[in-house]
Amino acid sequence: xxxxxxxxxxxxxxxxxxxxxxxxxxxxxxxxxxxxxxxxxxxxxxxxxxxxxxxxxxxxxxxxxxxxxxxxxxxxxxxxxxxxxxxxxxxxxxxxxxxxxxxxxxxxxxxxxxxxxxxxxxxxxxxxxxxxxxxxxxxxxxxxxxxxxxxxxxxxxxx
Amino acid sequence: xxxxxxxxxxxxxxxxxxxxxxxxxxxxxxxxxxxxxxxxxxxxxxxxxxxxxxxxxxxxxxxxxxxxxxxxxxxxxxxxxxxxxxxxxxxxxxxxxxxxxxxxxxxxxxxxxxxxxxxxxxxxxxxxxxxxxxxxxxxxxxxxxxxxxxxxxxxxxxxxxxxxxxxxxxxxxxxxxxxxxxxxxxxxxxxxxxxxxxxxxxxxxxxxxxxxxxxxxxxxxxxxxxxxxxxxxxxxxxxxxxxxxxxxxxxxxxxxxxxxxxxxxxxxxxxxxxxxxxxxxxxxxxxxxxxxxxxxxxxxxxxxxxxxxxxxxxxxxxxxxxxxxxxxxxxxxxxxxxxxxxxxxxxxxxxxxxxxxxxxxxxxxxxxxxxxxxxxxxxxxxxxxxxxxxxxxxxxxxxxxxxxxxxxxxxxxxxxxxxxxxxxxxxxxxxxxxxxxxxxxxxxxxxxxxxxxxxxxxxxxxxxxxxxxxxxxxxxxxxxxxxxxxxxxxxxxxxxxxxxxxxxxxxxxxxxxxxxxxxxxxxxxxxxxxxxxxxxxxxxxxxxxxxxxxxxxxxx
Numbered sequence: 235x236x237x238x239x240x241x242x243x244x245x246x247x248x249x250x251x252x253x254x255x256x257x258x259x260x261x262x263x264x265x266x267x268x269x270x271x272x273x274x275x276x277x278x279x280x281x282x283x284x285x286x287x288x289x290x291x292x293x294x295x296x297x298x299x300x301x302x303x304x305x306x307x308x309x310x311x312x313x314x315x316x317x318x319x320x321x322x323x324x325x326x327x328x329x330x331x332x333x334x335x336x337x338x339x340x341x342x343x344x345x346x347x348x349x350x351x352x353x354x355x356x357x358x359x360x361x362x363x364x365x366x367x368x369x370x371x372x373x374x375x376x377x378x379x380x381x382x383x384x385x386x387x388x389x390x391x392x393x
Numbered sequence: 394x395x396x397x398x399x400x401x402x403x404x405x406x407x408x409x410x411x412x413x414x415x416x417x418x419x420x421x422x423x424x425x426x427x428x429x430x431x432x433x434x435x436x437x438x439x440x441x442x443x444x445x446x447x448x449x450x451x452x453x454x455x456x457x458x459x460x461x462x463x464x465x466x467x468x469x470x471x472x473x474x475x476x477x478x479x480x481x482x483x484x485x486x487x488x489x490x491x492x493x494x495x496x497x498x499x500x501x502x503x504x505x506x507x508x509x510x511x512x513x514x515x516x517x518x519x520x521x522x523x524x525x526x527x528x529x530x531x532x533x534x535x536x537x538x539x540x541x542x543x544x545x546x547x548x549x550x551x552x553x554x555x556x557x558x559x560x561x562x563x564x565x566x567x568x569x570x571x572x573x574x575x576x577x578x579x580x581x582x583x584x585x586x587x588x589x590x591x592x593x594x595x596x597x598x599x600x601x602x603x604x605x606x607x608x609x610x611x612x613x614x615x616x617x618x619x620x621x622x623x624x625x626x627x628x629x630x631x632x633x634x635x636x637x638x639x640x641x642x643x644x645x646x647x648x649x650x651x652x653x654x655x656x657x658x659x660x661x662x663x664x665x666x667x668x669x670x671x672x673x674x675x676x677x678x679x680x681x682x683x684x685x686x687x688x689x690x691x692x693x694x695x696x697x698x699x700x701x702x703x704x705x706x707x708x709x710x711x712x713x714x715x716x717x718x719x720x721x722x723x724x725x726x727x728x729x730x731x732x733x734x735x736x737x738x739x740x741x742x743x744x745x746x747x748x749x750x751x752x753x754x755x756x757x758x759x760x761x762x763x764x765x766x767x768x769x770x771x772x773x774x775x776x777x778x779x780x781x782x783x784x785x786x787x788x789x790x791x792x793x794x795x796x797x798x799x800x801x802x803x804x805x806x807x808x809x810x811x812x813x814x815x816x817x818x819x820x821x822x823x824x825x826x827x828x829x830x831x832x833x834x835x836x837x838x839x840x841x842x843x844x845x846x847x848x849x850x851x852x853x854x855x856x857x858x859x860x861x862x863x864x865x866x867x868x869x870x871x872x873x874x875x876x877x878x879x880x881x882x883x884x885x886x887x888x889x890x891x892x893x894x895x896x897x898x899x900x901x902x903x904x905x906x907x908x909x910x911x912x913x914x915x916x917x918x919x920x921x922x923x924x925x926x927x928x929x930x931x932x933x934x935x936x937x938x939x940x941x942x943x944x945x946x947x948x949x
Contacts, residue, residue, distance in 0.1 A: 238605045238627070245606030303604050304634050334638070339631055340603040340621060340647050 239302045243272040246343050256280075257291065257391075258347055273298045275307075279347055281386060285355040286379050290386030294326075294350065296343065303339040306331045309350065316385050318357040318368040327363040328353055396422050408432060411897040415890050415948075524708035527686075529695030533672050536679035539565065547572055549580075552656035555675070556583045559643060563683040590618040591659045593625075602627055604647060615663045617655065621648030629664045636670045687721055689714050713838055713867070715874070724874065727943035728881035736881045740821065756811055758787045763811065820884040827877035830910065834869055837913055841866045844916050858922045865913055865929040872906040872932050875940065882943065894947040895939075902935040 243262075250260055257280035263271045275296040281287025292315070297308040309331055310324040311317070319327045329336040330349050362368035370378035399422060403413035406429075416428040527535055543565060544554035560583035561568040572579050596611035604627035607613075613624040623631075627647070632655070635644045646653040657675075661668050680686045680697045689696045691714035698708040700718055707724045709715045715724040725733050754763040757773075759780035764773065772790055774781050781790040841863045879899050886892050909928045912921060 238630070241607070242605050304630055336650070338645075338647050338649055338651070339627065340623070341649050345649060 239298060239300050240272060242303050243298060247272070250343065254344060255348060258351075259291075260296075260343055260347065275343070277343075277347060279351045279354070280391070282351060282355055286382045287354045287386060289391060290389040291391055292354070292389050294347075296346070303341075305333050306337040306341070307343075307346070309346065316367050316381050317354065317364070318359065318371050319353060319361060319363050320367075321363040325363075326350055326353070327361055399425060399428070403428065409897065411893050415893065418890065524701060525699040526689075526709075526711045527697045527699060528711070529697070532680065532695075532697050533676040536676055539563065539679075543568065547576075550656070550658070552658055553580070553583075555657060556643065556654055559583075559678060559682065563679060591656065592616055592618075593659070593662045597622055604631070615659070617646050617653050617659065619646055619648055619651050619653045621646050621651055623647055625663055629667065632660060632664050632667050633670075636667060636674055687716060687718060690716060690721065690723065713835070713870070715871075725878040725881070726875065727940065728878045728885070732881055732885050733878075736884065739817065755784065755787065758782055758789075761811075817884070820880045824877055824880040827873050827880070831870060831873035831877060834866070834873060834910060834913075837866050838863075838870065844920070859920070861922065861926060861929070862913070862916055862920070865909065865925055868929050868933050868936070869906065869909050869913060872902060872909070872936050875936060876903060876906060879939070891947050895942065898935070898939045898942055898947075902932070902939050905932045905935050 247262060254260065258278060260275055260277040263274045263276050265271050275298075277294045277296055278291045279294055281290045281292065292311060295310045297310070299305060299307075309326045309328075311320050311326065313324050314322060315324050321327060328349060330341060331337060331346065357367075357371060359368060359372060367378070367381070370381065396417070399417055400410070400413055402425060403417070404410050408416075408429075412432060413428070416431045420428045420431050540551050540554045540558060543549075543558055544551045546569065547554060547557065549557070557568055557572070557579065558565070560579075561571070568579075593615040594611055594613075595616075596609060596614050597616075600609055600614075600622045601607060602609055602614075602624040603621055604623050607624050607626075609622055609624055613626070614622060615625055615628055616622045631647055632644065644655045645651060646655060657671060660671050680688055683699075686697050686699045687708065689698055689710040689712060691710065691712050694710060694712045694714065696710050696712065698710055698716065698718075700708055706718050707715055707726070708718055716722065717724045717726075717730065720730040720733060722733065728736070754765045756762065757764055757775040757778065757780055759782070760775060760778040762775065762777050764775060772781065773784050782788060783790055844859075844862055876899070879895075883892070883895065883899065886895065905928065909925075909932045912925050912928055915921075916925070
């Protein structure tokens with residue numbers, strides 16, 4: 235069923251431009267020849283206010299396949315992003331992004347980004363993806379907070 | 394009389410060396426008569442003709458060629474009281490001449506003999522136990538019948554009944570019990586809240602497909618009562634993926650976090666092409682989820698087996714495959730599931746390594762660590778203990794001169810590890826050999842019928858006699874399977890008297906099995922029905938003894 239993925243992604247793009255949550259950004263990347271690549275989006279997720287993640291906008295890449303929306307996009311933070319549910323490669327471990335568990339074709343980019351924002355301050359210790367963050371999160375909260383705040387500084391709000 | 398001569402005397406009397414040894418040990422090498430009494434008490438009740446010389450069965454290879462060329466087929470006399478004899482003495486006395494007499498005496502008498510021949514044990518063990526075999530094509534109908542049954546009792550739609558059954562793992566009794574306690578709770582727990590309602594080809598103004606963002610019209614819009622609108626194309630693709638993933642029955646609606654489950658009528662209407670796939674998956678779930686049912690694991694057999702009770706541990710498929718209900722593998726008695734698990738793991742872990750180590754390494758003569766030679770020079774220096782030695786003769790390099798003269802290999806310098814590996818390889822090799830033989834002999838099962846038919850046409854032998862080939866094949870396969878797993882059992886068995894006896898019976902069964910196997914492989918060209926009956930009986934007696942021994946203990 236070729237075409238669904240592109241059509242759906244255009245629709246996502248249209249909807250996002252019409253309305254999106256405050257502080258977020260999401261846009262398709264540009265190919266080297268200047269054309270739009272609908273299958274790779276570059277996004278930014280702001281840390282929620284009054285959490286240790288605030289004052290940072292965390293860059294995230296979303297990669298879609300031809301099977302989208304039957305299959306979920308792959309969401310990646312920069313390599314070695316400090317979070318208990320992010321693999322060392324940067325890939326986010328979240329149930330709604332897992333084809334075998336909670337992914338539904340009707341989940342939109344907005345839903346995904348809001349879901350990941352929520353995950354930032356509510357890590358799920360039951361499915362750890364990276365050793366140091368989960369260790370500090372469970373054993374040494376002070377050091378964990380320090381690391382997160384430090385990371386927030388390296389991804390400052392634009393302007 | 395010293396110990397050895399006592400043993401020798403008993404062996405001379407015709408007792409098996411192992412049995413004699415055990416008896417002597419148990420009676421602290423006292424009076425010989427006490428030992429003999431012990432044998433009688435523990436290994437057999439009847440009287441043994443002490444003068445009877447028990448010879449080993451004749452080697453398989455020599456026997457047939459001689460007989461093929463003999464115009465009058467020699468008939469072997471067998472003692473019908475074989476089971477009453479000492480277990481250990483059940484060997485065929487084929488060697489002595491007076492056992493043969495002319496068959497030409499009278500054909501009638503021959504048949505008479507066969508008819509009078511009594512089986513010492515029932516052969517039922519070779520045939521299916523009390524379990525139901527559901528042929529692959531009937532599985533879905535069985536499942537649908539069960540669904541309809543629940544549907545009519547609970548007065549729900551078939552799709553709701555399917556969900557209820559899935560939720561209760563196809564246990565109708567539990568389902569009904571809970572359902573009558575609290576129907577509403579059961580219904581919502583199974584995910585069938587209102588889902589009996591769905592809409593196809595119904596347009597909803599102002600809505601678009603939640604998946605592909607296409608406009609919806611009355612030609613392509615379908616949704617469940619949870620109102621997650623989508624076009625039929627997207628439903629189709631979604632359902633296809635879900636069905637390919639294998640989740641047949643509780644496919645949720647496409648809506649974000651929507652718990653509604655898609656009913657089968659919806660699939661039937663929206664994706665008619667996928668309905669067969671759905672039924673296939675339903676049958677799969679039906680068997681998978683049912684604690685009393687198992688798939689037949691034989692290659693290419695899609696039948697399902699249903700045990701009449703959960704206590705049943707083995708079941709046999711109509712294709713002949715026998716499975717262990719607990720671990721879903723081939724029936725592996727006398728080894729238990731736990732042993733099989735360890736054994737399989739060991740095979741996976743060790744076989745490769747073991748083969749490699751035994752073919753590529755030698756042990757350092759000083760510290761016994763395994764060493765691989767990675768260069769051409771035979772002057773070795775052990776990396777661990779710095780011992781210098783010659784790779785060829787394993788002698789000390791210092792003062793090493795000629796190692797080209799042959800010396801008998803002494804095993805004493807082999808490490809514990811290597812000995813263990815050798816022990817494992819010993820068992821593994823035999824386990825594997827029986828497995829291979831069984832594979833070949835399973836093919837006999839298919840040819841057995843052909844043999845029967847061809848023989849009935851060719852000879853005047855009676856149907857009932859020739860039909861016996863089938864029974865023999867079953868017994869043979871059963872012996873092979875058991876033998877295969879006795880090596881797993883033996884591997885995990887502690888050393889001692891028990892093991893000696895076990896190995897004795899194992900060896901005994903092995904010999905008979907080989908003979909039976911030989912007779913059957915010849916059946917196509919030269920069917921010796923009487924020999925076959927005798928050997929089959931012998932094999933099943935020996936099999937029974939072995940299995941009884943395992944179950945009840947070999948001593949007493």
